[in-house]
Amino acid sequence: MKNSSQTKRIHAPRLAPQYIETIQPPLYRASTIIFENTQKVFDRHWTDRYDYSYGTHGTPTTYTLADKIAQLENGNYCLLAPSGLSAINLVNSAFLQSGDEVWVPDNIYGPGMAHLNYLKQSFGVIVRVYDPLNHHSFQPTAQTKLLWLEAAGSVTLEFPDLVNLVKKAKQHQITTVLDNTWGAGLAFNAFDFSDEHLSVDISVHALTKYPSGGGDILMGSVVTQEHKLHLKLLHMHATQGISVSGDDCAQIQRSLAHIELRYQQQSRSTQDLLHWLKQQSEFQQVLHPSNPLSAGHEFWLEVCQDQQSAGLVSVIFQEKYTLEDIRRFCDALQLFKLGFSWGGPVSLVMLYDLKGMRSLEHPHLANGFLVRFCIGLESSQDLITDIQNALQTL
Template structure:
């Protein structure tokens, strides 16, 4: 209904317009709230408002109905009770480490840790007096020997970055709990679907303390959003991370929130489809003469396969995401491997994963590891992220690239 003319001048009237649409509207997708400034009805209400427990709104950076909604849904996905969103997966990692570590304290990283997390530790945290040590992800005793009275945080990865070793996550989490050290898991691969990070045994008795998730990958699903999440079950730990998050001024854009909220309902279907396609390609590549080793946790003989089976395969075949690597036989040079990657037409060269487009990336592994890797065959590592294309077309693309480069 048209309102009576406003007596103010037009600029003022447009800003202070009296009309408000009726509130009784419900659609499939949640509304998107965009705000930096949040308005208060009076000073008393302003002074009572609290954003920390999601009971109110004070400033756009501290939460809107849209960001609170996504945080709650990610907490449900991960099996946690508290969640914070960050502008990227790396921002979520950085916030966690900065919140839990101080000068003179120590963080432990698996040798196959996500590269930017390692760089953050070696290049930034070290400047603030935080020490570190790298442990063998496949040897729980090595981790046990690295924990000292100064250790405050242990990063876990399941599986490891690029080389896909699957650790004994249950034993690692139990060790951290026994030693009183916080365990933070990069759960981007598991995505809250392959296993429950806060309930590793299925009876509620054991889990990690923090699950960090790059929502850039499977929750977004489109390859067009950068976002991360930090999920916990402990209120005091959440509050500590929340304070650091606030001091860093971290926030996420409303349009990005909308994109992830829109994609979440199809996430489980996409994850399973990409898992099935990746396994089919990984199994096929095991029979190719140019491939010395296939690194996929769900395949028998892969590094840590038994640990994957114990955690993810307790019921049925289990889930394993759409990511795997191969070691191209050492008789082929790194230049030939690069040429193979360039010869692919459906697999495109690019970082990240979890989107509809299949990706490929070659790696120079010696520069990425601090210790020997006897469990890996000699050769060049190539990682594949399988998208949503037909697996028959992807297999044909791999075949033509191998024929072009490795069969000459």
Template sequence: SHGDEVWVADNIYGPNMEHLRNLEQRYGITVQVYNPIDATSFQPSEKAKLIWLEAAGSVTLEFPDLTALVKKAKAQNILTALDNTWGAGLAFNAFDFGDEHLSVDISVHALTKYPSGGGDILMGSVVTRDQHLHHQLFRMHAIQGICVSGDDVAQVQRSLASMQLRYEHQAQSCIELLNWLKLQPQFAQVLHPADATSAGHTYWKEICRAGHSAGLVSVIFKPEYDLAAVRQFCDGLSLFKLGFSWGGPLSLVMLYDLKPMRHLEHTHLAQGILVRFCIGLEHPADLIQDIQQALQHLPNP
């Protein structure tokens, strides 16, 4: 409603921020930004109605302080909504997590990714255990005329049977790449929640107790490699295809300039162009070899 306040993480999925800025202009809501790894930056006013969480961030992969953020929101009767696409309902339970068995109010998934299995369906889900919230969401769903194809639903249902197997395989392959990437001199920083040097690692250990993580890893090139050089690296990849999304059978790569993407100042991120690798079902040794040969395309700094 007009005048309501919505809080979003600074590492939010880009199109979500774009959508919120549009709603801000059209409907008179206020969008506030917080640092997901610093719960003290979440300072809601009495007008705050919703905090949007993302675990982990889809590009820089910080794992948020879910416990502190959710507790703070609930203490002030603020709705909590979590983009749980990264965890896929497997890394942790959004409705029962941590020592205090906390729960978010709404869990959102991009079914396009791990659930679909093929990365060729555009679909999402919004899940809540609250009956009143369910009726509110269902009513808005009907008003907006949102619907999905029965064939797409059937394909997602069919792929769910193999989702855990695929998730675990891609996660393990990603860890192998993570360990190799950390040894490469071209990178100033490697980002993955399971790595002890990555922001939010402690919160990841607290919530994802079985050590689960998605098949995403990002690297930040050293500053001497400019955007043109990093594009040359991406063009040199063969198994990794250039594209958005993740969670499908094919490995994907995408490069980002972080400067226009962030609203807050972050000291935990190195300066440089970021490249995110989405790990598919290929053999990790083949993926490592592909990155290794593409690094040879980099010009001398």
């Protein structure tokens, strides 16, 4: 067949000579995956990862990253989603039906709660809130299907009583799911975190934070050990058309080589800052799981035996400071940039008013405006100087 030059530009031999070894694996970008013949079309099994059929079901690039994330978290299976929030929502959609009950910690990541409120209003899912520091406040019923855990919790960073909460859930055959973004698979093993080899059932991770490490890519993952749970999630993943870009996967896969070094460095810098922040009179409280004065410290010691932590630390200012004071402080920071998220090279700051953010009593938290610092990869001494200078504005 003699083809026109236009057709030739499209169909000319596309494969350069193969078989070179490179540090990073080749990158596949695919919506369409070409079948060899019609028999292969009829025989395809989209749930079989070696039977590639369409981009949404996976490519070698997405599977490579998924396998590495499963390995990072000591799980067996991993599904990727376009953001951490999307990974959270995938779990809720797969495990909750009308009339089911789900328990969430009071310090849950806010947008995750927003999705549950949507399921409550639209489908009659029952949402109950427990105190992560007190496992007695988690009171499952026959309707309870899911227990959400977050270690440490968002913004106020209380480390939960993971051991007793998971034990109780297991006694009642309730599926446990941990938002493991803070621990990142490095601070503790979500699938074996106690002397009694306790394990959560599902680990959700906002890969946007440490695995990306650049502050530029959004992605999430859902890791499991049990194939049965993975299959349930896989079907919802396919039903909802959840998929991720090959380019983004390749970028995250590249950053995974140094995730542990970055995590350790940010953990060390956070300790330097913590030491200094605790001595400043402007703050009533410095919240970090390694601070013996922070709620949940003993649970952190129990689970994070290498005493590592993500680079997040929050402070509650003295009550005399007004919102305008706190805004002046945040605006005066030079190295800390004002923005959401964490785990990237640039340190970030965000201000919060706890009023309206918690539904239970929280006597362990002082009244006053809260500022959360996310420690990046800058020198810790420079970060301290930046905060010191901004405090002068008060």
